[in-house]
Amino acid sequence: MVQNRLLKSFLEDEKINKLYNSYLENPTTHTKDTIEKLFKIHVRKLQLLSYFSRVLYFESQRYDKQIRRNNRFNQLTLDSNINDGENRFIDLIPDESIDDDSEWIYSDFAHLEVIFEDKQLYNIVSKLGQKKKYVLHSIFVDNLTEEEISKKLGISKQAVNKAKNQAFQKIRQEYQKNRGDVDANK
C-alpha cells in the first residue's frame, strides 16, 4: 500500500491506476513516459491549487485595502448631494471669476432707477452696479427665477443670489444712512 500522499492522490484516478497496473505487468518506455507526464501535470496542478488557496485571501484583502486607500485620497466630497439630492456641494462654491465691477453691457437695464417714484430709492438704485440692476430688474420686473437669470448670464445660481443679496444690503444700508442724516438734521 502506498503511503506517500502525493502518490496516493495520483493513483486514486482510475485511469491512471489502470495504466500503472498495465505498466507493472508489461513495462514499456512509452507507458512509463505517459505516466511521468501525467504525474507532472498532476503535481503542478496540486502545487498551483495549494499556492492559490493560501495566497488569494491575502490578495483580495490587499486589493480591498488599496480601494479604500484610493477612496480616502480621492474623495468625491464636492459631488456629494445636499438638500436631499437636489443640489451638489460644488454648487455652493462661488465663481471667483465674476467681478462685480466688471463691465456689463445691459443698456436696457442701466436705467432701472427710473421706475422708482421715491427720490431716495432713485438715488440709491442709480448708484448700484449694472449687474445688480440687471438682476433686480429680471427678478422683480420680468419675474424670472434666479436659475433662469443664471442661465442667461452664464453664471452660477449662487452668484445671482449673491448679487441680489448684495444689492439689497446696499439699498438697506444707504437707506438707513440717509434716514440717520435726516434725523441728525432735525
Next chain:
Amino acid sequence: MPINELSELRSAAFQQEVLDMLQPKIKSVLHQTSFQNRLDLEQEISLMIIRAVKTKQFRKVPSFFELIESEKII
C-alpha cells in the same frame, strides 16, 4: 526549468482547468471587498492566476518512479 518542458502545462486548456478548479475559492474570497468591487476583484484574481500558471516556479518534485522506489525502500 520544468514549466515549459511540457506543452500541456502551457496550453490554454490547462489554464482554464486551473481556473475552474479555483472558482469556489475565488467566489468565497470575493467577500473581502464591497459589493461594487467584486467583479473587478474577480477579474484581477483571474488575471493573477493566469499569469502565475504561466510563470510561477515551485519546488522541484521527484518524478513518479523515484517516489515509488522510495516507497519500496520504506
